[in-house]
Amino acid sequence: MLVLPHVATGAALGALIGDPLIVVPAAIASHFILDSIPHWQETMAPYDPTWKTYLRIPIDIGLAVAFVIYAAQLHPALLPGILLGAIFASIPDLDVITIKLPALQRGIVKRYWDWHCKIQREVSSLWGVATQLIVVATCITVIHAS
Secondary structure, eight states, X not given: OOHXXXXXXXXXXXXXXXXHHHHHHHHHHHHHHHHTSOEEOSOOTTTOOOHHHHHHHHHHHHHHXXXXXXXXXXXXXXXXXXXXXXXXXXXXXGGGHHHHOGGGOSHHXXXXXXXXXXXXXXXXXXXXXXXXXXXXXXXXHHHHHO
């Protein structure tokens, strides 16, 4: 799944929950739930980055940062929860670093990588984009209702 839906979900959870002791595990869990929903990504296993990946990443991260700023402007008092949710919903994807640093793929990191890849439900079709847009739209609704 792209970064934006993960960040939006974490931020929405942070705005709703607020309590860091609950926001952090909820945001992490949301990551894996979203990964198990069919979603589009320009690269699929074995995740060899292409020029499209390097084009998408800054756009995706920029939109994610914009979402957090938007949520924080709507609810400045909820900023700690919004930030914690956004960050911890994204952290599980840091295993992608092992694509460029394969020496890190051993032991528990390798087992985590294999499991994380296994739960992905990536599709190459346009309806995989729709699922992500629905997630983001739902998060916007939740942020507005908070």
